[in-house]
Amino acid sequence: MSRGLAVGIDVGGTKIAAGVVDQHGHVLASRRTATPSDSSDELVEAVVGLVESLRTDHAVEAVGLSVAAFVDRDRARAVTAPNLAWRDVPLRDLVSSRTGLPAVVENDGNAAAWGERTFGAGRGVDDLLLVAVGTGVGGGIVLGGELRRGGHGMAAEIGHVTLVPDGRPCGCGRRGCLEQYASGSALVAAAPPDTDGPMLAELAQSGDAGAVRLFEELGTHLGVGLASLVAVLDPEVIVLGGGVAEVGDLLLTPARTALLAELPGGPERPAPRLVPALLGNTAGLVGAAHLALMERA
Numbered sequence: 001m002s003r004g005l006a007v008g009i010d011v012g013g014t015k016i017a018a019g020v021v022d023q024h025g026h027v028l029a030s031r032r033t034a035t036p037s038d039s040s041d042e043l044v045e046a047v048v049g050l051v052e053s054l055r056t057d058h059a060v061e062a063v064g065l066s067v068a069a070f071v072d073r074d075r076a077r078a079v080t081a082p083n084l085a086w087r088d089v090p091l092r093d094l095v096s097s098r099t100g101l102p103a104v105v106e107n108d109g110n111a112a113a114w115g116e117r118t119f120g121a122g123r124g125v126d127d128l129l130l131v132a133v134g135t136g137v138g139g140g141i142v143l144g145g146e147l148r149r150g151g152h153g154m155a156a157e158i159g160h161v162t163l164v165p166d167g168r169p170c171g172c173g174r175r176g177c178l179e180q181y182a183s184g185s186a187l188v189a190a191a192p193p194d195t196d197g198p199m200l201a202e203l204a205q206s207g208d209a210g211a212v213r214l215f216e217e218l219g220t221h222l223g224v225g226l227a228s229l230v231a232v233l234d235p236e237v238i239v240l241g242g243g244v245a246e247v248g249d250l251l252l253t254p255a256r257t258a259l260l261a262e263l264p265g266g267p268e269r270p271a272p273r274l275v276p277a278l279l280g281n282t283a284g285l286v287g288a289a290h291l292a293l294m295e296r297a
């Protein structure tokens with residue numbers, strides 16, 4: 001087993017969260033800082049600073065980085081990141097040489113999928129799809145008990161599955177992507193002006209019909225998209241995470257209904273269970289730390 005302690009680090013668009021994680025997935029200590037937006041040097045500096053500060057009190061043996069970026073197949077380089085200041089940065093080697101610790105770099109959706117699979121809602125499940133609905137829509141795929149990264153390390157970009165041909169333009173350069181209909185950004189875009197995501201969640205939870213309907217529409221789009229993914233991957237469980245999913249059944253119920261209605265093969269076909277994520281916003285950090293411990297072992 002993967003014993004010992006690792007620092008897991010979640011590098012997001014606005015903040016970097018870091019934690020000391022043990023082999024049971026427990027976070028023993030944590031720190032966070034704002035994500036520097038100017039240069040990759042500053043980003044690496046911030047990451048190294050968090051590791052050094054956490055290891056003063058804990059015998060850390062490895063570093064796992066979960067990054068909102070395309071990561072190469074060797075899990076060494078952050079190839080490109082729409083929301084971060086790096087292009088083709090050899091992150092693994094930079095962090096490793098500065099800290100003297102082995103490091104792994106993982107895409108944030110993959111890391112979260114591994115975290116939920118190992119310690120969360122997908123524990124013990126070998127065939128699992130993680131869907132993270134936040135500002136965008138991300139994901140991770142575990143098949144046969146292993147994280148599937150694809151031929152170039154870029155699998156599971158499920159936010160960019162086409163949902164509506166010739167639909168809304170997407171930041172990826174195409175049109176009609178799932179992310180343009182089933183993300184937090186899409187939710188806010190469809191809401192009255194000056195309403196943000198947390199406000200909408202609060203309104204929906206208090207029974208506001210307009211807000212409930214927006215989550216229903218989002219959930220329905222999500223369920224339709226997931227049905228296509230189920231046709232390809234046939235997961236046993238779909239774990240629904242991300243900030244938007246924290247509204248729970250307001251999103252899960254319409255997503256489940258649409259998924260079942262759209263499932264290829266009809267009602268006789270065994271359906272995956274659609275369940276809420278358990279690890280919240282620590283899934284990526286914990287998953288990356290566990291991957292780092294496995295790698296080191």
Ligand SMILES: [Zn+2]
Nearest residue numbers: 160170172177
């Ligand atoms: Zn797209």
